[in-house]
Amino acid sequence: MSMSPIPKTAPFAEEEIDLLNRVVGTASPVQRAWLAGFLAGLDASGATLVPQLPAASARPAEPLTIVYASESGNSEKLAGDLAKAARKNGLKPTLIDMADLELSALTTAKRLVVIAATWGEGEPPARAMRAYNELMGEGAPRLDGVEFGVLALGDTAYVEFCAIGRKIDERLAELGGKRVTDRVDCDLDFAGPAAGWIGDAVKALAPPNAGRVIEVDFGAKPAATPSTDIFEAEITEHVDLNSSRSDKETIHLALSFEGGAPAYEPGDSLDLYTENDPVYVDELLKIAGLTGDEQLRAEFIKSRDVTTLSLKTVETYASSTGHQYVKALLADGQARDWIAGRQLIDLIATFPIALDADKLRALTRPLAPRAYSIASSRREVGDEAHLLISAVRYESHGRARKGVASNYVAERLKRGGHVRVRLKPNKHFALPAADKDVIMVGPGTGVAPFRAFVQERRATQTKGRNWLFFGDRTFTHDFLYQLDWQDALRDGSLTRMDVAFSRDTPEKVYVQHKIWDRRADLIEWLEAGAYFYVCGDAKAMAKDVRAALVRAYAGVKALSPEAAEQAVVILEREKRYLQDTY
Ligand SMILES: Cc1cc2nc3c(=O)[nH]c(=O)nc-3n(C[C@H](O)[C@H](O)[C@H](O)COP(=O)(O)OP(=O)(O)OC[C@H]3O[C@@H](n4cnc5c(N)ncnc54)[C@H](O)[C@@H]3O)c2cc1C
Numbered sequence: 001m002s003m004s005p006i007p008k009t010a011p012f013a014e015e016e017i018d019l020l021n022r023v024v025g026t027a028s029p030v031q032r033a034w035l036a037g038f039l040a041g042l043d044a045s046g047a048t049l050v051p052q053l054p055a056a057s058a059r060p061a062e063p064l065t066i067v068y069a070s071e072s073g074n075s076e077k078l079a080g081d082l083a084k085a086a087r088k089n090g091l092k093p094t095l096i097d098m099a100d101l102e103l104s105a106l107t108t109a110k111r112l113v114v115i116a117a118t119w120g121e122g123e124p125p126a127r128a129m130r131a132y133n134e135l136m137g138e139g140a141p142r143l144d145g146v147e148f149g150v151l152a153l154g155d156t157a158y159v160e161f162c163a164i165g166r167k168i169d170e171r172l173a174e175l176g177g178k179r180v181t182d183r184v185d186c187d188l189d190f191a192g193p194a195a196g197w198i199g200d201a202v203k204a205l206a207p208p209n210a211g212r213v214i215e216v217d218f219g220a221k222p223a224a225t226p227s228t229d230i231f232e233a234e235i236t237e238h239v240d241l242n243s244s245r246s247d248k249e250t251i252h253l254a255l256s257f258e259g260g261a262p263a264y265e266p267g268d269s270l271d272l273y274t275e276n277d278p279v280y281v282d283e284l285l286k287i288a289g290l291t292g293d294e295q296l297r298a299e300f301i302k303s304r305d306v307t308t309l310s311l312k313t314v315e316t317y318a319s320s321t322g323h324q325y326v327k328a329l330l331a332d333g334q335a336r337d338w339i340a341g342r343q344l345i346d347l348i349a350t351f352p353i354a355l356d357a358d359k360l361r362a363l364t365r366p367l368a369p370r371a372y373s374i375a376s377s378r379r380e381v382g383d384e385a386h387l388l389i390s391a392v393r394y395e396s397h398g399r400a401r402k403g404v405a406s407n408y409v410a411e412r413l414k415r416g417g418h419v420r421v422r423l424k425p426n427k428h429f430a431l432p433a434a435d436k437d438v439i440m441v442g443p444g445t446g447v448a449p450f451r452a453f454v455q456e457r458r459a460t461q462t463k464g465r466n467w468l469f470f471g472d473r474t475f476t477h478d479f480l481y482q483l484d485w486q487d488a489l490r491d492g493s494l495t496r497m498d499v500a501f502s503r504d505t506p507e508k509v510y511v512q513h514k515i516w517d518r519r520a521d522l523i524e525w526l527e528a529g530a531y532f533y534v535c536g537d538a539k540a541m542a543k544d545v546r547a548a549l550v551r552a553y554a555g556v557k558a559l560s561p562e563a564a565e566q567a568v569v570i571l572e573r574e575k576r577y578l579q580d581t582y
């Protein structure tokens with residue numbers, strides 16, 4: 001087939017003929033037939049093609065730099081949506097993960113959008129940490145005249161709501177950037193506000209008179225992306241992996257999918273759609289004086305976040321009820337401290353006032369799903385997916401508290417029951433090539449994805465070695481998936497395992513201590529190209545593990561603390577230090 005089907009004699013300018021040949025020349029017969037029909041139909045309808053002609057879009061598109069700082073993929077996905085919208089509006093987007101960002105790239109950007117999530121307690125996503133610190137640091141370059149806009153993702157349940165997006169927005173202006181669209185701070189139900197912001201941002205950034213370019217994608221189709229629809233799964237196993245004498249409860253949940261499991265890969269998670277505890281909802285309605293409203297009760301159990309207490313909730317309560325004490329709490333600047341460890345129920349119990357259903361509903365946001373790492377490989381379990389879920393229970397301000405989703409799973413889901421889930425792919429926490437070694441650090445439920453890794457490597461008979469660090473409270477009562485690890489060590493799919501049980505010895509031993517103990521071998525593996533994975537608690541563990549690895553480099557290779565830090569930074573930049581922490 002000729003690659004230049006449009007002849008030079010066609011009634012178009014030379015560069016238009018080139019453009020048409022670029023599109024039509026590579027099109028399949030089906031695509032050509034579609035185009036012929038489409039153009040014929042367009043003529044018949046009398047519609048004009050003027051804004052859609054290749055000549056109209058041949059005006060060189062204006063560049064747009066889109067930077068995203070993401071951990072669990074939401075900002076990354078929105079950056080992709082923005083790129084698509086930008087392309088349709090005469091812009092040529094370049095997408096940059098903040099993990100790979102060189103600040104010099106910003107100085108040459110004419111237009112810049114940053115979509116940034118906040119993690120930890122007001123921290124940047126782990127991968128974005130280096131570039132974020134450089135941007136905030138004294139050495140950051142001037143960005144005079146760069147047109148910019150920032151979209152912030154976060155969760156109002158955190159005191160530092162959208163802190164990173166806010167700080168980046170302020171910093172870009174400080175460095176001389178010109179804000180052309182105001183920042184929007186999104187809560188967990190970000191889809192609507194983010195789509196609205198993207199529309200506004202594209203309008204503000206698009207070159208004048210860009211028109212609207214109808215994109216016809218004649219290129220190779222991208223690899224099929226796995227379905228992220230909501231699936232209903234049947235619970236085929238529901239087992240507490242802690243012994244009855246443990247003070248923890250960690251549920252192994254096996255889900256089976258009629259018609260096939262979502263196409264997950266090791267390292268991916270599932271979002272699990274939860275319900276509230278009816279006991280809690282009844283208590284809340286009683287305190288609010290709304291007992292007996294069955295419709296409200298059902299709605300609250302199924303679809304509203306009735307536990308989170310944020311500053312925004314307190315503000316809404318003060319304005320909608322006019323409660324003097326709540327107003328005073330806000331005016332004194334004490335509300336931030338007051339909400340720590342408290343829930344919505346505490347606000348209403350402490351500051352009671354007459355409420356109606358609408359006022360109470362306005363204090364809540366939609367109930368969000370919770371993410372759980374997938375603990376299985378499809379190559380080993382077929383159409384199932386396994387999860388490992390620790391029941392969150394604690395006491396604060398004199399009240400026993402229960403995590404919503406984890407206790408929905410632990411206390412109310414049963415074998416034979418059903419639950420709704422949605423795949424959350426995570427290509428940033430995937431296994432490396434088959435011949436590469438992996439070191440996995442996963443205490444507590446952090447071990448879940450590593451069960452998937454080990455199953456996958458067994459099923460695919462990879463050559464690379466696999467070393468697992470696991471930790472929990474006690475060997476006897478809390479050794480999650482103990483039999484699986486023993487089997488894996490026996491059949492060779494796990495090369496090595498080190499365990500740390502913090503409450504078995506008078507002095508607490510954690511995975512980071514084991515890393516230090518095994519530092520010589522560990523550094524040898526890393527020098528030979530091993531990948532280092534960390535999953536689980538973000539508050540303390542992830543930081544302690546990283547610090548232990550820095551010390552290990554310093555000790556084994558006789559490096560200064562700065563050079564040892566640099567060795568770990570290099571691992572991070574090479575994407576051989578990977579984290580999935582929460
Ligand atoms: C990518 C990812 C993967 C995850 N994988 C797993 C996994 O494999 N297994 C797993 O069990 N979890 C996992 N999680 C965590 C999980 O998503 C939930 O956050 C967890 O189960 C708690 O949800 P919940 O609804 O039970 O609790 P919630 O109702 O959301 O309550 C949790 C909140 O309670 C408060 N809280 C908790 N403990 C205390 C305390 N001691 N004192 C005071 N306040 C406290 C905190 O504000 C906390 O944010 C993962 C999270 C992410 C983001």
Ligand SMILES: Cc1cc2nc3c(=O)[nH]c(=O)nc-3n(C[C@H](O)[C@H](O)[C@H](O)COP(=O)(O)O)c2cc1C
Nearest residue numbers: 070071072073074075117119122154155158161162
């Ligand atoms: C462990 C954890 C910590 C978080 N910390 C914050 C925070 O301090 N402030 C905030 O506004 N949002 C916080 N969030 C919410 C995330 O910013 C939010 O889920 C966002 O949509 C994630 O975007 P991403 O998928 O692009 O990383 C946190 C979420 C998790 C799971």
